Amino acid sequence: MKEKIINDEFISRLETISLHMQSQMKGYFGGDHRTKAYGNTVEFADFREYALGDDIRRIDWNLYSRFEKYFIKLFVDERQMHTQLFLDGSASMGKINRQKAEYAIRLLAALGYLSVRKMDKTSFMLMKGDYCEDLCGVVTGKEAFYLSTATLEEITFQESTDIEAAILNLRNPGKNDGLSVIISDFLTDSNWKKAVDYLLYHKRQVLLLQILSPEEIDPRYNGRTILKDCEAIDILDERNMKLHITKANYLAYKQALGDHRDDIKDFCSSRGIRFFSVDSSTSIEKLIFGQLMESGDVR
Structure with missing residues (x-):
């Protein structure tokens, strides 16, 4: 990325808020969270x-x-939580669409900064294939965060990701000690719901953030078109499709995408967790200072 993933002007705005835990949780000494149970x-x-x-x-x-x-x-009564930020490293997140890739990385960095502001431990996890790559180790404090941004700037989206396997293979998922955020387009055959349930089983708070490009939300293709899957192995991969796109195809796609998002919303509602779907062409500020602030996830 040529530009800073998080500039000084944006940081000055982030200084006024921080990630908020929806309930009191057990953690470790050193953070800025409160619990009535310990004096x-x-x-x-x-x-x-x-x-x-x-x-x-x-x-x-x-x-x-x-x-x-x-x-x-x-x-x-001061507890240090552990914020886990999971970023989907699959090709659909930005191998071709740089706008979507940059949005995802900047959002990852912004949430990381909001976490370290509270002196919480923060982990940046890139989900690749069937495992999570711990990009920077455990980051605590602003100085360590600034050092980590150089690594975040080098993130690439190349592979197909199995969200379920990546999270279930975590060596240490934690236990009742903080927030897990999953950033993905959720355009996957992977059973990501099982991954969420795994985190909930370990009493983690969970937040899902779906990033979609304008082309994914409202594709503008007409007539005979070859749709190449960016995660396809080669031109003969069955995920590539030759289509004659009609208005009926377009409307069917819009319906399917709407149904997909409704399915995510319904699942999250049944688990008592929050879900937001965002357009990568909009500003991150709109998400953080709009939707996340209105929901109470940042304050």
């Missing part, structure tokens, strides 16, 4: 080394005089 804010719990963005008023100067390192005080 109050004046109850001391532990120390950890200072990270960029921490409140300097919490620095323990006695420890600094002994170790010549900065440590901050932690309290019992």
Whole structure:
């Protein structure tokens, strides 16, 4: 990507908000989430080394005089969550359509920044084939986030992705310790619903974000057309299709796409999780400061 995936002007807007957990959850010391089960804010719990963005008023100067390192005080009711950001690495997400690819990567980065603002642990996971590639390790703090952006800028979309297998093969899915966001077009034969249920079984909160290009939402093809699947192996792949596109075909496609999105919505509603479908030609700001803020997923 030639441009920064997340520029200073956008970051200044993100500084006013952060990802919001819909319920109180168990985590680890060091974050900015609250739980009533473990005392109050004046109850001391532990120390950890200072990270960029921490409140300097919490620095323990006695420890600094002994170790010549900065440590901050932690309290019992502060919990560090682990945000998992899963990005679909399949070819349909951007091998051909760069606008869709850049939207997906910038959204990934923006959500990551909102997570590290709360001093939560953040993992950027690229789903490739039947596994998840951990792109940057566990990122904590703004300095580590900025270092990770160079890796995010190099993301490519090349393969066919099995969302179910990729998530079920996670070594450590976590347990009741944060939010899992899946970013995909969900144009797949993979049983992604089973992957969501797997995360819910591990008591993760889940958010689904569907990204579709304008061409996928409203295709403008007429007459005889060869539709090549960007994930097809070669020209003879059965996923490639020769069609004579008529108005009836167009209307049937629109109906099928609408039914597909309704199926995702119904599934998410049955599980009590949130789902948003966005057009990659619209601004990320519209999604974050519009839909996600209205739903309470960011505040």
